[in-house]
Amino acid sequence: MRDVSMAMITTVQQHILQQQQEMLKSTGREPTGTFSWLLSGITLAAKMIEAKIRSAGLSDVYGAFGAENVQGEQQQKLDVYANQALLHCLGLRDSVAALVSEEDEEPVTFNRDAETGKYIIVFDPLDGSSNIDVNVNVGTIFSVLRRMPAELGTLEESILQPGFRQVAAGYVVYGPSTVLVYTTGNGVHGFTLDPTIGAFVLSNEKMRMPEQGSYYSVNEANAAGWPEEYRGYVEMLRTGGLKKEYSSRYIGSLVADFHRTLLKGGVFLYPPTLKQPKGKLRLLYEANPLAFIAEQAGGMATYGAGRILDIKPEGIHQRTPFCVGSRREMEALVAAVSPAATSASAR
Numbered sequence: 062m063r064d065v066s067m068a069m070i071t072t073v074q075q076h077i078l079q080q081q082q083e084m085l086k087s088t089g090r091e092p093t094g095t096f097s098w099l100l101s102g103i104t105l106a107a108k109m110i111e112a113k114i115r116s117a118g119l120s121d122v123y124g125a126f127g128a129e130n131v132q133g134e135q136q137q138k139l140d141v142y143a144n145q146a147l148l149h150c151l152g153l154r155d156s157v158a159a160l161v162s163e164e165d166e167e168p169v170t171f172n173r174d175a176e177t178g179k180y181i182i183v184f185d186p187l188d189g190s191s192n193i194d195v196n197v198n199v200g201t202i203f204s205v206l207r208r209m210p211a212e213l214g215t216l217e218e219s220i221l222q223p224g225f226r227q228v229a230a231g232y233v234v235y236g237p238s239t240v241l242v243y244t245t246g247n248g249v250h251g252f253t254l255d256p257t258i259g260a261f262v263l264s265n266e267k268m269r270m271p272e273q274g275s276y277y278s279v280n281e282a283n284a285a286g287w288p289e290e291y292r293g294y295v296e297m298l299r300t301g302g303l304k305k306e307y308s309s310r311y312i313g314s315l316v317a318d319f320h321r322t323l324l325k326g327g328v329f330l331y332p333p334t335l336k337q338p339k340g341k342l343r344l345l346y347e348a349n350p351l352a353f354i355a356e357q358a359g360g361m362a363t364y365g366a367g368r369i370l371d372i373k374p375e376g377i378h379q380r381t382p383f384c385v386g387s388r389r390e391m392e393a394l395v396a397a398v399s400p401a402a403t404s405a406s407a408r
Contacts, residue, residue, distance in 0.1 A: 071263040073241060073252045074101055080247055095156050096229070096245075099180060102157075103203055104261055106150040107233045107241065110143045110187065110201060111254065114235050139193055140164060143186035143201065156180050158208045158216055161377050163346055168220055168377060180228075181206040181220055183346045183377075188232075189314030198236040200316025204350040205229040220345075220377060224370035230350030232316050242268070242320070244357040249323075270360040273303070273389035274326025276310045278318045286334035294397040295330070303393060315342065319351050319385065323358060328386030328394065332365070340364070340382035344374055348383045361391035365398045 071079075077097040144164040151157050152171065158178030160169040163185045171178055184203040193199055207228050209219045231243030239254035241261045251265030277298050284292055298307045307327070312318050322329045333340050342348050352362030352369035362369040362385040372381065384394055 070255075070258075070260075073104060073243070073261040073263070076250060076252075076263055077245070080245060095179070099151075099154055099156050099182075099205070100229075100243075102150040102154050103147070103182075103201075103231075104241065106143075106146040107201055107239070107261075108254065108259065109146045109150070110139075110233075111235055111239045113139065113142055114193070114199070137187070137190040137193060139199075140187050140190045143190075147182075147184055147186050147201070151182055157182060159220060160184075161220060161345065162186060163343060163378070168217075170216060175208060175211055179208050181208060181216075183220070183350075185343070185346045188316045188347070189312075192312075192314050197312065198234055198314050198317040200235060200314065200320075201233040202316060202346055202350050203231055204346060204353070221374040223373050224344075224349035224352055227349060227353050227370075230353040232319070232350065232354075234316050234320050236317070240264075240320070242323070242354065244354050246353075246357065249354055249358045268323065268358050270323055270355065270358040270387050271326030272359070272387055273305060274322070274328070274387050275305065275307060276321065276325060276327035277307050277330070277390070278309070278311045278322060278327065279330040279332075280311055280313070281309070283332075283334050283336075286336055287332045288398075290398045291330065291332040294394055297393070297397065298328075298390070303389065315347060315351075319355075322386050323354070323360075326387040326390075328384065328390040330394075331383045333382045337380070340380045342381060342383045344369075344372060344379045344381045345377055348381050351383075351385060355385045360385065360387055361395075363391065363395060363398075 074097045077100055144162050148160055148169060151160055155173065155177050156179050158171060158173055159181045161183040182203060182205055184201065186201055187199055188202055189199040205228050206219060206222055206226060208216065229243060229245045231241060234240045241252040243250060249268040251268055252261035253264040255262045277295065279295060310321060318329050331340060331342050348369050355362045364372065364382045365384065
């Protein structure tokens with residue numbers, strides 16, 4: 062008889078449940094399906110966004126929406142759709158206490174008991190959306206925080222926890238294939254959307270960032286406004302100071318640039334500038350989740366004067382300088398960049 066066996070797949074929800082079982086064995090804590098159910102809201106929204114992006118050229122979803130978001134940035138039609146999709150899919154989960162989006166001035170909160178509404182989800186619904194009209198990769202970034210007990214802090218204080226208190230973080234890249242990468246503090250795992258079954262399937266388990274890469278990624282058009290230490294660092298990479306030849310790769314879509322850095326190694330930089338001394342990228346829903354993933358994959362992330370995940374947020378749309386990458390490049394960066402040049406921008 063012909064052998065018709067096939068390899069079994071692992072979906073992202075199955076993977077979460079397996080990790081919870083491992084947690085039970087190692088800690089004795091009873092796992093629940095709450096987090097798997099929570100993540101299913103993110104994956105459902107991601108599939109809705111992916112479907113809309115795939116048909117963007119065939120429907121009226123390209124171009125500007127006609128309004129600015131709280132950042133003062135021109136909203137794209139797909140920004141609005143992605144934000145609505147995430148708010149809808151996650152708002153229906155009883156475990157969600159608050160949703161914080163790049164597109165909204167204030168958090169969306171739910172009148173749920175602290176015992177039920179245990180989680181806060183912070184997200185950039187469509188990172189790199191200014192590139193969508195020219196068919197460049199875009200993405201979704203998310204971070205999950207646990208609500209603090211009432212005696213330790215209010216819901217508002219729970220939203221402004223430092224990044225090291227994240228319980229999960231991840232992103233989705235919408236490109237030639239749609240890829241979800243996430244961590245719950247037990248390694249980094251990647252999943253690829255299989256359109257034939259409509260599920261994110263495990264494709265990269267326990268991802269590790271190379272110790273040293275071959276690429277640096279930075280918008281060199283801003284170099285004249287960088288602190289001198291950053292200019293010197295990039296020049297050092299260009300001239301073989303780390304005993305390796307580097308190539309420049311900059312897409313201008315944070316998720317895509319970070320995803321390449323995770324897979325291939327190297328360094329991504331968004332230094333402070335004269336125009337934006339506090340940095341451009343947002344701490345809660347851009348820098349923190351990607352820093353968490355980088356550290357879990359063996360890399361590092363800094364704002365120049367310290368670890369990204371140690372910053373105590375002061376507001377939901379706070380900006381920060383952001384440098385992330387392989388350990389070899391990041392150790393050289395930390396040694397090269399003067400804390401005096403960047404500490405003021407991170408306060």
